[in-house]
Amino acid sequence: MMSVSSNAVLDSSKPEQLDPEKYAKTIPQVKKEGAHDILPPVQVDTIITKVGKTVDNTHIKTEKSKAKEAQPMLTQESALGNPKPSPTNGDSVSKVSAYARLDFEKSMFYVQTLQVVLGRNPDSNHHTVDVDLGNIKSVSRRHAIIHYNFAAQRFELSVLGRNGAFINDTFVESGITLPLSHGTKIQIGTIEFRFLLPSSKSRERSKSPSKKQINPVDAVQLKTNLYKNSSKALHNSRGNLSSLSETEKDVFKSDDETKLGERRKLSSNIVSTVTPVGSSSSSTPKALNLSISNPNDFDVNAPTRSGISIAQQVTEALQTAAVNPQSYPPPINQPLDAAALANLKKKEPRKKQPKQPKKVYTLEEIPPEYRTKPACSYSTLIATCLRARSTEKGMSLSEIYKAIQEIYPYYKYCPDGWQSSVRHNLSLNKLFKKVSKEGKGWLWGLDEEYCAEKEKVKKKQVAAAAAKVKSQQDRIQQQQQQHMQQLQNLQQKYSGSGALPDTSPGAAIASPDIARSIVQKATVGISDSPSPTPVTPSSSNNIQAQLAANRSNPNIRPGQKPNQLSSDTMKALGYLQQELIKLTKDRKMTDKATTTTILTQALAMTIAQVNQAAKNAGIPGNPLASLIERNPQHVTKILTAALNAATLQVTKVKPPNSTNVGTSSKSLGTPKPPQASVVTQPSQPRVQTPTQPPFKAPHVTAKPPSVQVPVATNISSMKTPVPSIQVPSPVVESEAKNLDSVGILKDSPSQSNASPKSSASMIKKPNYYAKGQPGASADTINKLKRPEGFSKPNSLMKPQNNLGHPRLPMSFNARPGVAESTPGTPGVSPPKPRAHQPQPYSKAQPLKPVGYVNREKASTQVDANPVSKVDQHTVDTLTDSSFLELPPELSNPELDKVLESFSASPTPDPVQPGKTDQLGDVDFDKELDDILSTSASVNNSRQATPTAEAPNLKRERTDSDEPEGSTIAKMAKSEQ
DNA sequence: CGGGACGTAAACACGA
């Protein structure tokens, strides 16, 4: 049994269609069953599509319609279709208006809406169908939908039911949508029917249902269908189909050729005369509204709608309307309140011509090359334009706009807004100035002066950046090379060196660890020439250069320089470390701080002595390394002597067991003169005390180069202006690592135990203070600039210029060219020397490298660890070559004499391991004692509290003393 | 994380 219901799909938005009364009268209740019995099938050509007009013979007047019944036709024919009460007077010929008809075996259904749902007999009120296919299980509740596809301008059938359907005897599965043409045979379940269109005469004449087989290609996924181009469709389909049919002879022309545009035209012509079905009058978009404005009428979830939600459609429709307000009447459903209307009317006249809002370009419309915004800033943008187009008088704002658009077409296509920025820039940027007034606005021009200045700054910055990059690269290279070298050298050097004196198994109160750590720190101070600077040739004395640099640059923070340790230095340090460890083992150290101080001094003395001696002797290369190479014992002696001297100086007590300097294996620690350094001189190594007369050091061995005793003994006396902690440069760090890797630093307790921070902070330094980093390695520069100064004996005594001249801004990487530009903030601070700027570090670090460690931060960290003080001090002392500076009080003619005599002394020959010991020991001690005795007085007066002073020194520079060296401290403690 | 340079947007004022 098949029953066709006439559940009207009514647009709820059209109250008139919902008039129950009308329906009651005009629409007979459809019998669910047997309807077809009552209602005779309607022939295709009897479809009446027009209201008020007879369209050829596409409509048929029934008897009943003629009977002047309100809507006779409806009662007859619309019984199966969607009844549409005709607003026309009952007199007029009543006709059924429909888009299509479904011909069932015994009945038919008029498709009067743009969408018709076919499905099972609704068993509840929850769902409704337009065409009830009966209560058959094989039929889904919503089995199929017939809808009109505006884009394709045709009706389509979407199969929703699980069981699919047969279209023209071809099975179509659920989810498929395919076009319907006149006569398409549809079978759902067991129900078969045909889709008929009110076609043109010709078609009608043919009458034969389309035999066209379903073209699979036509079967498209629902998603891609109907509303694919909905906005367009909606837009174009303002005319209701029903109305279209009114005037067109070939009303339901299903031909795809039919253009909606034409229809629209037509419809617009007839709007006034034809009343669309079911609509009051006025605008026609009835059908349209029907489909888009009443989501409730549709099952949003229905596949037919898939693709674009109704909401979307509505939105689109609204948007469309908004875009073309004039051409698109507001949606019917959007009530315009009086106020709004009034407003509209009000503004209507005023807005003469919305001034053609700037065209909004779509991406496609914009040439690809103009789709991206120019990389330059507005200021450069404007400047460019001004340069290109400006006259002497300048350019007006509008001219600037134009120029920009022409030169940078991007701005032709982009939305306004950039103009605001342009104005903003003109006003704000000093680069631009008003040249002259013209009418309303100004003529703008460039402030060349400012321009030039800025240009300069920029160049500098660029140069600095480039230099920085280069330096980094160089550094990396050097590091690699050096690392390799180090490994090789160390292997050679230590693999079988029996030259080292044996360690005496004496009581080991001393702290080898401290020694290690100190040496380790010392690397910071004696590291070789920084790589970046192409300065010191390998032949020159790196250490010397370094020290000289440091001396000459008070502000320099040694640690901050990216110094690199050459293999030689590595060797030297390795050796010194070993020796220091041995020597300290045999000594009794009172406390850690003292020990540290002593060791530090001893080390410093040794290094300084050797360097100086070498310098004086004209020995090229790394003197320490070469001396060690040639005569390690001699170095040991020097170290021993220095240790003794330092011990004496610091503790005021002559090391009990201080003995022969030369016998490393023996106890060392001969009480040394307060600030004497040992000079390994074959003939007479001497230790000098500032104020003391020269003395002759014992002839320890063959002939070490005459070394001058650096007068720097009293550490406390040395002050470092530098306010903060030294942070080793990255290079240093890497060096340290290298050392470690080689084993030199490996078991340094200070390293392992010290708070990571402290040691780390000490070793890890700001990388590349590319730009005038305050602690930057000015040494590099300094090295170049004044290595000589150091070489001069006098230079040692007289703080020399070093004291005299203010520290340079500290361009760490200072290399020619870079140094200048680096310091300070690019555009702001003068690239010049910031000599002695109290707070240079806090600011003026424009280009902080990634790894940059803030000074303040570093100091803070250090502070956190009280133990690090000692280490810090050590580092400061060693790195800050100031320890080599002769304290003012020590600087006297006498000393100078001594020094000179030293330098004059012949360079000793390499000592021979065997005999050096005795000889040297005796003489050395003796001389040393002499010197010490005389110098002691001086020292004492100066160093009230040697141990305490060291820390103070540090404090002086950084408020935050850092406590590093926890290990050292511990050891010292334990020792105590 | 702070500061500077930029980019945007917007509020206002002013004059044509």
Added chain:
DNA sequence: CTCGTGTTTACGTCCC
């Protein structure tokens, strides 16, 4: 009153 200009402010984003 509108509109084009200029000035200022405020905010946000990036980068150093």
